[in-house]
Amino acid sequence: xxxxxxxxxxxxxxxxxxxxxxxxxxxxxxxxxxxxxxxxxxxxxxxxxxxxxxxxxxxxxxxxxxxxxxxxxxxxxxxxxxxxxxxxxxxxxxxxxxxxxxxxxxxxxxxxxxxxxxxxxxxxxxxxxxxxxxxxxxxxxxxxxxxxxxxxxxxxxxxxxxxxxxxxxxxxxxxxxxxxxxxxxxxxxxxxxxxxxxxxxxxxxxxxxxxxxxxxxxxxxxxxxxxxxxxxxxxxxxxxxxxxxxxxxxxxxxxxxxxxxxxxxxxxxxxxxxxxxxxxxxxxxxxxxxxxxxxxxxxxxxxxxxxxxxxxxxxxxxxxxxxxxxxxxxxxxxxxxxxxxxxxxxxxxxxxxxxxxxxxxxxxxxxxxxxxxxxxxxxxxxxxxxxxxxxxxxxxxxx
Amino acid sequence: xxxxxxxxxxxxxxxxxxxxxxxxxxxxxxxxxxxxxxxxxxxxxxxxxxxxxxxxxxxxxxxxxxxxxxxxxxxxxxxxxxxxxxxxxxxxxxxxxxxxxxxxxxxxxxxxxxxxxxxxxxxxxxxxxxxxxxxxxxxxxxxxxxxxxxxxxxxxxxxxxxxxxxxxxxxxxxxxxxxxxxxxxxxxxxxxxxxxxxxxxxxxxxxxxxxxxxxxxxxxxxxxxxxxxxxxxxxxxxxxxxxxxxxxxxxxxxxxxxxxxxxxxxxxxxxxxxxxxxxxxxxxxxxxxxxxxxxx
Numbered sequence: 302x303x304x305x306x307x308x309x310x311x312x313x314x315x316x317x318x319x320x321x322x323x324x325x326x327x328x329x330x331x332x333x334x335x336x337x338x339x340x341x342x343x344x345x346x347x348x349x350x351x352x353x354x355x356x357x358x359x360x361x362x363x364x365x366x367x368x369x370x371x372x373x374x375x376x377x378x379x380x381x382x383x384x385x386x387x388x389x390x391x392x393x394x395x396x397x398x399x400x401x402x403x404x405x406x407x408x409x410x411x412x413x414x415x416x417x418x419x420x421x422x423x424x425x426x427x428x429x430x431x432x433x434x435x436x437x438x439x440x441x442x443x444x445x446x447x448x449x450x451x452x453x454x455x456x457x458x459x460x461x462x463x464x465x466x467x468x469x470x471x472x473x474x475x476x477x478x479x480x481x482x483x484x485x486x487x488x489x490x491x492x493x494x495x496x497x498x499x500x501x502x503x504x505x506x507x508x509x510x511x512x513x514x515x516x517x518x519x520x521x522x523x524x525x526x527x528x529x530x531x532x533x534x535x536x537x538x539x540x541x542x543x544x545x546x547x548x549x550x551x552x553x554x555x556x557x558x559x560x561x562x563x564x565x566x567x568x569x570x571x572x573x574x575x576x577x578x579x580x581x582x583x584x585x586x587x588x589x590x591x592x593x594x595x596x597x598x599x600x601x602x603x604x605x606x607x608x609x610x611x612x613x614x615x616x617x618x619x620x621x622x623x624x625x626x627x628x629x630x631x632x633x634x635x636x637x638x639x640x641x642x643x644x645x646x647x648x649x650x651x652x653x654x655x656x657x658x659x660x661x662x663x664x665x666x667x668x669x670x671x672x673x674x675x676x677x678x679x680x681x682x683x684x685x686x687x688x689x690x691x692x693x694x695x696x697x698x699x700x
Numbered sequence: 701x702x703x704x705x706x707x708x709x710x711x712x713x714x715x716x717x718x719x720x721x722x723x724x725x726x727x728x729x730x731x732x733x734x735x736x737x738x739x740x741x742x743x744x745x746x747x748x749x750x751x752x753x754x755x756x757x758x759x760x761x762x763x764x765x766x767x768x769x770x771x772x773x774x775x776x777x778x779x780x781x782x783x784x785x786x787x788x789x790x791x792x793x794x795x796x797x798x799x800x801x802x803x804x805x806x807x808x809x810x811x812x813x814x815x816x817x818x819x820x821x822x823x824x825x826x827x828x829x830x831x832x833x834x835x836x837x838x839x840x841x842x843x844x845x846x847x848x849x850x851x852x853x854x855x856x857x858x859x860x861x862x863x864x865x866x867x868x869x870x871x872x873x874x875x876x877x878x879x880x881x882x883x884x885x886x887x888x889x890x891x892x893x894x895x896x897x898x899x900x901x902x903x904x905x906x907x908x909x910x911x912x913x914x915x916x917x918x919x920x921x922x923x924x925x926x927x928x929x930x931x932x933x934x935x936x937x938x939x940x941x942x943x944x945x946x947x948x949x950x951x952x953x954x955x956x957x958x959x960x961x962x963x964x965x966x967x968x969x970x971x972x973x974x975x976x977x978x979x980x981x982x983x984x985x986x987x988x989x990x991x992x993x994x995x996x
Binding site for chain 2: 554557694
């Protein structure tokens with residue numbers, strides 16, 4: 302075929318067609334979304350609890366015990382512990398139409414309450430709630446920020462600190478306390494401590510600074526913009542002094558840093574210490590005088606559940622999470638506590654659990670009582686000055 | 701009825717241009733335009749406030765976003781140039797000197813097999829090599845060159861440069877290899893017959909004819925590297941904040957307009973990079989003239 306016979310698309314025609322296609326395409330998703338939302342809104346499954354939650358919610362194997370105790374099936378969909386992803390799923394992707402319980406770090410529910418995305422919890426419908434420790438019940442992050450109404454039910458929780466090498470640092474082992482200075486401000490760990498690369502690190506630094514009177518901070522878990530900036534300034538000074546070796550991003554990073562000898566003290570999650578020990582690292586999870594990062598993953602009921610007619614089933618599921626079985630299954634695995642570790646201990650003893658597992662559950666009970674009674678601090682996943690936190694953390698990492 | 705002749709007719713007549721254009725518009729142009737458009741609005745949580753504003757761009761400059769962009773562009777451009785310098789002689793050898801089919805096959809396999817592993821697994825090995833207790837430090841300590849481990853080998857820009865070299869080597873090698881393979885050996889022989897030495901033949905025959913491969917290699921290396929998520933995190937250790945981490949961080953706090961603004965700047969950097977390439981190729985008669993060599 303000769304060149305002159307080949308059809309030509311002029312620039313003008315191309316731009317016209319592209320503009321028309323773009324207009325049509327941008328409208329299409331909105332139409333499709335409306336149609337799919339209608340289809341999914343009726344997706345309730347009687348006898349099944351559809352839970353959206355983090356990987357730590359999961360008990361390896363299956364939910365046989367849950368099904369046996371409640372008569373309900375469990376369908377768990379995993380969600381990253383990221384507030385942005387969570388809000389996007391709930392507010393944009395209509396998670397409430399697809400799930401019966403949505404679980405996320407407590408303190409995230411402020412925008413959900415404001416936007417009427419979730420309903421308050423009637424704790425009288427959870428029999429096991431009565432025996433929950435006051436230190437847990439009174440967590441301000443379970444409320445709606447401006448009212449005393451409780452909006453969440455704790456599913457699992459812990460009091461985070463940091464992992465450290467007691468022999469290498471000549472520091473005592475738990476339950477003797479060691480200072481957070483090993484992470485933030487100590488010659489012994491200069492160039493060999495590590496923190497996370499997310500903005501929560503500023504919250505932990507703020508708690509340290511508040512305790513040691515290095516700054517005036519009202520609420521560590523919900524700092525003002527100027528407080529965040531002052532914490533970032535101090536962290537930058539520590540960074541320039543060479544305190545930090547690295548800033549982990551994932552659970553695997555935490556383990557790798559310990560096992561490969563990159564860090565001597567590192568803010569981390571307790572399961573990272575357990576895994577690192579399995580790989581030969583002689584590390585402990587600190588008990589500290591200054592503060593504990595008390596957090597809980599809580600379950601919330603989406604507003605759409607009122608139309609599904611399965612609130613009874615949802616509360617039955619919540620009662621199971623507050624019971625003995627879940628605590629006994631989860632505790633030895635991750636070191637996390639559930640709302641009633643006392644019931645978990647009884648449940649484990651009745652079933653002749655190993656001495657090691659019973660000790661792990663008993664330790665969780667002691668941990669809950671002691672660490673949760675400490676004044677500082679209940680972690681809040683979404684502070685009011687969220688954007689400022691992220692900006693200051695970026696400034697710290699970029700210095 | 702056999703549809704192939706009709707399809708061939710359509711293809712020869714340019715009949716696939718319109719559907720291809722639609723696919724390109726849907727899959728590429730609309731998302732990119734969407735990002736640029738949203739960078740001119742504000743957001744509150746997951747909701748956009750559709751009042752035009754430059755607030756996101758102002759925030760990018762007051763935020764660390766601008767530093768991240770410059771750092772990402774600098775590191776990416778540096779590694780791309782290093783890749784070109786290392787990959788070109790390798791591609792030349794592979795195309796014109798390596799005669800043994802077995803050797804070629806082994807080389808192709810060595811270049812390809814690592815990509816059956818996940819990017820994280822491929823990069824994680826650098827931690828074992830560059831770490832405080834890694835291979836390099838252990839050897840240097842053993843032979844007494846150093847008294848203390850070299851901390852800067854890992855969780856540093858040096859480590860990020862190393863980390864990028866391996867995964868992006870094939871993306872530079874393959875296009876150059878292909879374009880050099882297409883060079884007729886008779887042209888090279890003719891140059892030598894006419895008295896041209898090795899360097900003269902390379903400079904005046906091989907290099908100009910391999911320019912399409914160089915251009916393609918640079919684009920296929922630079923552009924994906926700008927958005928790489930694995931290497932900066934795995935061996936940078938959070939100490940080398942690059943574009944992907946920054947955008948992830950902005951997304952996690954639902955700062956979508958600033959994420960869009962940072963992405964728009966990144967897009968401009970890519971366009972600038974291609975503009976620089978275009979300028980450089982003007983000396984060779986322009987980019988169209990360079991790619992004409994592929995027709996021969």
